[in-house]
Amino acid sequence: MMIKMKKIEMLRSWINLISGNDNYILVNKFYLDFMKDIQGAVFLSQLTFWADKGRNKEGWIYKTQEQWFSETGIKKYKISQITKELEERRIIETKVMKVNGNPVKHYRLLYDNYIKEVEVVLENKDMKIDILNSEKGEFDNDKRISENQKKKSMKKEKGDSKNSISSITEDTLSEKTNTEKTTEETTESYVITVTFVIISYINKLTDKSFDYYSKANIKMINDLIINNYNIIDLAEVVEKKFYEWRNDAKFKMYIRPETLFKFENFKKYLEQENANSIEVTPKFIIIETKKNLCSTILNLITDLEKETELKEDYEFDRLKSEIHSLCAEL
Known part of the structure; x- marks a missing residue:
């Protein structure tokens, strides 16, 4: 019974992990196998995303058909067809309830039936999950969140702290490690680019304004x-601790660069399992998690490129190439 419960928990975590986004549409191939239809795949992926992110205590979420169309491009009649199919399969249930005095259709995922069908699809794809033989995961399975990047004026901020950047990189970039990484690889602009991207990611998740050009950062x-x-290691730690601490009144304040990136802390955070994670994590889920994280950071870089005035001071192309290589190695 314990193994079965852990398997159910793991499958539920996985479907939440691979589902939807609020900024762009990216559909995992699993949903195509599950729904046999691209529009159905998009709808269920987004529904799962919002159900995990914004459900009320009873598990209900609501969106009007106009909102679904705006988000997915799926027309009303098709949404009705997809909803009917999912209800017949007992994947969801719907109920009309009032929101601000107006009747709006609400949706609730029936996870018991949903998970059973997920397992059947995975088995048919030769992705059967054996809890006893699966490899131990090295990072959490929490859901990535991608939100619209707030526009910021970078030119003044960068100019005000240029001297600080130069002084810190002159000292630190002369260091060498015991590996083949050299100071030529670790250029001033590369470090600044990584710092800019990862601090932007923290700011996006936390809705705060940590300093991109802080000498300490x-x-x-x-x-x-x-x-x-x-960069993916850094993003992994940011996500892991954000989802672990975001609702913890005591620890939420520690979702900040000086805690996350302090060397002793960082190494521990990267290696530890999430406090709420299941005991074992199949390898394919670990790979899927990292690929999704790569996509999240690549999309963030694309947004930052559009918003940044002094692009020549950053190594965005190099960083994107590095992320593609890291993802290809998974």
């Missing part, structure tokens, strides 16, 4: 880079 990031940690 740049030094911490540089220390991690010269010890062979990469």
